[in-house]
Amino acid sequence: MKQLLSFIRKEFNHILRDKPTIMILLLMPVIQILLFGFALSTEVKNTNVVILVPKADNEIRHIIDRVNASDYFDIVGFVHNADEIENAFRRGDAKLAMIFENNFSENLKRNGKAHIQLIADASDANTAKTFTFYATSIINSSQKDFSLQNNANGMILPEIKMLYNPQMKSAFNFVPGVLGMIMMLICAMMTSVSIVREKEMGTMEILLVSPMHPIYIILSKITPYLLLSLVNFGTVILLSVFVLHVPIVGSFFSLLMISVLFIFVALSMGLFISTVTNSQLIALLISGMGMMLPATLLSGMIYPIENMPVLLQILSDLVPARWYIIAVKDIMIKGLSFSDVLHEALVLTAMAIFFITISLKKFKVRLE
Amino acid sequence: MNKIVNPISEIVIKADHLTKKFGQFTAVDDICFEVRKGEIFGFLGANGAGKTTAMRMLSGLLIPTSGVGQVAGFDITHQPEQVKRNIGYMSQRFSLYDDLKVWENIELFGGIYGLNASQIKIKTDELMQRLNFEDERNKLVKSLPLGFKQKLAFAVSVIHHPQVVFLDEPTGGVDPITRRNFWEMIYEAAVDGITVFVTTHYMDEAEYCDRVCILVDGKIEALDKPGDLKVRFNADSMDEVFLQLARKATRLDG
Amino acid sequence: MIDVKNLYKNYYPNDSGKFAGIGKPGIKKNESVLSEDTGISFNVSEAELFGLIGPDGAGKTTIFRILTTLILPDKGIATLGGLDVVNDYKEIRKKVGYMPGRFSLYQDLTVLENLEFFATVFNTTIKENYDLIKDIYVQIEPFKNRRAGKLSGGMKQKLALCCALIHKPEILFLDEPTTGVDPVSRKEFWGMLQKLKTQGITILVSTPYMDEAALCDRIALIQNGNFLNIDTPENIVKQFNRDLWSVKSNQMHHLLTDLRTFDSIDSSFAFGDSIHFTVKHKKDFSKSEFESLLLAGGHNKVEIRKINPGIEDCFMELSKKTDL
Numbered sequence: 001m002k003q004l005l006s007f008i009r010k011e012f013n014h015i016l017r018d019k020p021t022i023m024i025l026l027l028m029p030v031i032q033i034l035l036f037g038f039a040l041s042t043e044v045k046n047t048n049v050v051i052l053v054p055k056a057d058n059e060i061r062h063i064i065d066r067v068n069a070s071d072y073f074d075i076v077g078f079v080h081n082a083d084e085i086e087n088a089f090r091r092g093d094a095k096l097a098m099i100f101e102n103n104f105s106e107n108l109k110r111n112g113k114a115h116i117q118l119i120a121d122a123s124d125a126n127t128a129k130t131f132t133f134y135a136t137s138i139i140n141s142s143q144k145d146f147s148l149q150n151n152a153n154g155m156i157l158p159e160i161k162m163l164y165n166p167q168m169k170s171a172f173n174f175v176p177g178v179l180g181m182i183m184m185l186i187c188a189m190m191t192s193v194s195i196v197r198e199k200e201m202g203t204m205e206i207l208l209v210s211p212m213h214p215i216y217i218i219l220s221k222i223t224p225y226l227l228l229s230l231v232n233f234g235t236v237i238l239l240s241v242f243v244l245h246v247p248i249v250g251s252f253f254s255l256l257m258i259s260v261l262f263i264f265v266a267l268s269m270g271l272f273i274s275t276v277t278n279s280q281l282i283a284l285l286i287s288g289m290g291m292m293l294p295a296t297l298l299s300g301m302i303y304p305i306e307n308m309p310v311l312l313q314i315l316s317d318l319v320p321a322r323w324y325i326i327a328v329k330d331i332m333i334k335g336l337s338f339s340d341v342l343h344e345a346l347v348l349t350a351m352a353i354f355f356i357t358i359s360l361k362k363f364k365v366r367l368e
Numbered sequence: 369m370n371k372i373v374n375p376i377s378e379i380v381i382k383a384d385h386l387t388k389k390f391g392q393f394t395a396v397d398d399i400c401f402e403v404r405k406g407e408i409f410g411f412l413g414a415n416g417a418g419k420t421t422a423m424r425m426l427s428g429l430l431i432p433t434s435g436v437g438q439v440a441g442f443d444i445t446h447q448p449e450q451v452k453r454n455i456g457y458m459s460q461r462f463s464l465y466d467d468l469k470v471w472e473n474i475e476l477f478g479g480i481y482g483l484n485a486s487q488i489k490i491k492t493d494e495l496m497q498r499l500n501f502e503d504e505r506n507k508l509v510k511s512l513p514l515g516f517k518q519k520l521a522f523a524v525s526v527i528h529h530p531q532v533v534f535l536d537e538p539t540g541g542v543d544p545i546t547r548r549n550f551w552e553m554i555y556e557a558a559v560d561g562i563t564v565f566v567t568t569h570y571m572d573e574a575e576y577c578d579r580v581c582i583l584v585d586g587k588i589e590a591l592d593k594p595g596d597l598k599v600r601f602n603a604d605s606m607d608e609v610f611l612q613l614a615r616k617a618t619r620l621d622g
Numbered sequence: 623m624i625d626v627k628n629l630y631k632n633y634y635p636n637d638s639g640k641f642a643g644i645g646k647p648g649i650k651k652n653e654s655v656l657s658e659d660t661g662i663s664f665n666v667s668e669a670e671l672f673g674l675i676g677p678d679g680a681g682k683t684t685i686f687r688i689l690t691t692l693i694l695p696d697k698g699i700a701t702l703g704g705l706d707v708v709n710d711y712k713e714i715r716k717k718v719g720y721m722p723g724r725f726s727l728y729q730d731l732t733v734l735e736n737l738e739f740f741a742t743v744f745n746t747t748i749k750e751n752y753d754l755i756k757d758i759y760v761q762i763e764p765f766k767n768r769r770a771g772k773l774s775g776g777m778k779q780k781l782a783l784c785c786a787l788i789h790k791p792e793i794l795f796l797d798e799p800t801t802g803v804d805p806v807s808r809k810e811f812w813g814m815l816q817k818l819k820t821q822g823i824t825i826l827v828s829t830p831y832m833d834e835a836a837l838c839d840r841i842a843l844i845q846n847g848n849f850l851n852i853d854t855p856e857n858i859v860k861q862f863n864r865d866l867w868s869v870k871s872n873q874m875h876h877l878l879t880d881l882r883t884f885d886s887i888d889s890s891f892a893f894g895d896s897i898h899f900t901v902k903h904k905k906d907f908s909k910s911e912f913e914s915l916l917l918a919g920g921h922n923k924v925e926i927r928k929i930n931p932g933i934e935d936c937f938m939e940l941s942k943k944t945d946l
Binding site: 542555605 | 830894937
Binding site: 006010014203205365 | 687693730743744745785
């Protein structure tokens with residue numbers, strides 16, 4: 001145990017004394033989140049809205065007031081038919097149209113159910129997804145106002161319709177995507193490089209010619225990067241919640257669980273890389289090209305997997321980040337529970353077990 | 369070895385109060401010397417004494433903090449490009465490309481130093497013959513024994529018949545016979561009028577130089593013919609001379 | 623303590639026809655070649671200081687790595703204190719200290735951190751075996767908070783030795799500990815090895831510097847993966863059964879080229895400020911005749927004397943006789 005602790009302390013010394021690298025590792029998530037989030041957070045403010053109301057009454061006015069009161073929306077006018085909505089979109093006067101159904105208030109009072117259609121200009125998919133999300137939450141919360149007032153079980157059903165880009169696939173992916181990318185980078189790349197560096201420096205020779213169990217070498221190499229990844233996980237979550245206002249709808253604990261699982265997959269991949277190469281450069285290339293690129297391109301973070309050719313879709317099944325991103329979206333955005341992402345968790349567990357097993361098998365007690 | 373260097377032959381290397389500082393650290397401290405055409409000039413010193421820094425300044429790779437240096441008639445601070453065109457350089461660490469064949473290395477460096485295709489061809493044939501290398505012509509450099517590599521590297525470094533060749537520990541780790549063959553090549557180059565500036569760890573090799581300069585903590589502690597130094601320090605060998613001087617060293621940084 | 627029999631290792635696959643390693647079948651030119659196609663064999667007694675002397679690429683590091691259980695031999699047996707390097711590697715790793723070439727230290731850790739780290743790796747503490755390293759450690763102690771990367775070559779060498787000694791090994795393996803280190807530190811280092819020997823530690827050390835051979839109890843001269851000779855330095859010198867002459871003149875370079883033209887001279891090599899040469903037939907050579915020939919050839923201040931050979935002379939003589 002003492003051996004292990006002293007080994008871990010040494011690893012921390014290496015990492016903390018390499019100031020430029022640690023700065024890059026800690027600042028990277030901040031920069032990425034801000035870069036990805038910058039466009040989103042400014043565009044969403046003051047989105048222009050047109051409204052189509054058959055007949056204004058108290059309920060409708062209440063909802064319109066709440067929409068107007070929010071920072072996210074400016075109501076720029078009322079329209080009378082679908083053509084006018086389309087014209088407003090074409091001219092760029094509005095990005096969102098809210099259409100109240102005929103007899104909205106009556107339906108709400110009588111049937112406890114009423115419909116609002118939200119039509120969004122989704123040519124900029126990211127923002128469209130975000131502002132419809134905000135609009136929906138405003139509608140949902142105003143529905144509670146009515147329930148309180150009338151003591152009835154009223155329910156307003158927003159129907160969302162995306163114009164121009166109905167699939168909306170690239171939106172809202174970046175927080176899970178950045179998490180996946182950064183953890184892959186820190187765990188896989190840094191772990192493999194730090195083990196291979198000992199081989200290059202010749203210190204691995206001394207460690208091997210010592211009575212120390214090789215598992216200690218592995219454990220002490222992954223511990224600091226596990227912690228570093230958790231710090232970065234915290235940074236990304238804090239930034240996305242408080243700066244980008246991306247809420248964590250599901251449970252934070254589930255999110256943490258699935259993230260730790262993913263970190264283990266990434267660490268085991270780094271370990272695996274270090275067993276197949278003796279050069280830091282090759283380790284960097286494998287983890288950079290072989291792990292980072294798939295983690296960004298094939299994970300669904302940038303390009304929707306459904307739109308990929310079948311071959312790439314099959315390949316994307318092999319990319320751990322893909323499963324992680326799905327799970328994070330389910331928990332963080334959709335608010336599902338851990339049991340709903342069991343499938344993804346199992347895939348990740350299998351991957352971790354696979355890589356750890358072959359790494360341990362391949363980890364040599366000798367130099368060749 | 370006391371080859372006679374004509375005392376009035378031209379000065380090819382001149383260091384005039386050369387100093388190089390890295391931050392607070394003075395790597396080379398106010399050194400002055402002159403080397404004449406065809407001379408073999410040995411540069412000795414412990415690790416970290418400033419040998420490599422001085423050599424890098426003279427070959428136009430580092431700008432001196434103060435002082436003036438001239439190599440092959442050009443100023444090392446203001447005309448580094450002309451300096452580089454008139455010198456050859458070989459170090460133990462880097463000399464040839466391991467993953468290129470013998471003739472490809474010769475072609476490459478011949479080209480770098482401005483030889484045309486026919487000159488390169490003539491030089492290659494001549495070199496292969498002189499080094500008894502015909503069979504190795506098409507081999508990758510990494511497959512050659514170290515001694516072969518070092519001899520080839522030296523031949524390549526003087527392929528353009530430079531005025532000065534800088535050799536940074538050229539014989540480290542080489543077997544004793546190859547080491548002597550190597551020095552015989554150095555002699556031939558010097559007889560051809562190439563000035564040789566060489567650093568070494570082997571003290572017996574200091575004896576092969578016309579003059580040696582011993583650097584301690586960046587300063588010149590002794591500069592003379594090996595024979596005269598031995599007399600002055602009342603020593604049997606250059607090793608003893610060096611030990612007497614190096615014990616003064618206080619500097620620790622490598 | 624160390625017993626090596628018929629050790630053979632080729633880094634190339636056996637069917638490739640290429641060879642890099644140790645124990646290559648040599649072509650015998652005369653009886654002095656020790657190994658034919660039987661690999662290399664040698665043994666080291668307890669508390670002996672045994673030197674492997676040879677140039678880069680001779681196979682020194684390969685021998686060290688096999689003995690420290692880092693690589694496996696293709697053929698042959700090696701045991702350390704009766705333990706087999708292949709099967710008993712775990713036991714061996716508790717008993718040996720190893721200092722690889724290039725002083726494998728953590729450059730970004732301080733002197734003290736390096737030492738503490740290696741102590742715990744070997745399940746011990748600095749305190750426990752302080753006696754053993756004390757003499758060496760006090761020399762670097764003033765710099766204990768300095769990072770290893772900022773030390774001079776000599777200091778790194780001392781620290782690396784402390785790290786290799788910290789667990790009080792029975793056998794110490796030192797791969798080129800003096801390469802690239804200044805002459806003063808080299809001298810001091812050999813002094814430390816003599817002291818360690820008196821503490822009962824068996825030491826196997828390699829060096830490319832022939833002048834260090836005389837400081838070992840016994841040496842093996844090694845070139846191209848094979849031993850040229852194994853014996854005490856004194857006996858190796860004694861086995862140089864020819865006359866060796868030294869000559870000086872005022873024109874040393876011409877002297878060398880002139881010597882090469884004399885038929886009676888076998889070999890001639892520059893040695894420091896003189897030239898060492900051997901003659902083909904003892905009876906055909908007369909010193910005075912040779913001297914007058916040189917004087918007639920324009921040499922002055924000619925000095926010829928018969929000398930005792932050094933290890934380097936022996937190495938060169940032996941390596942000429944083999945075609946490995």
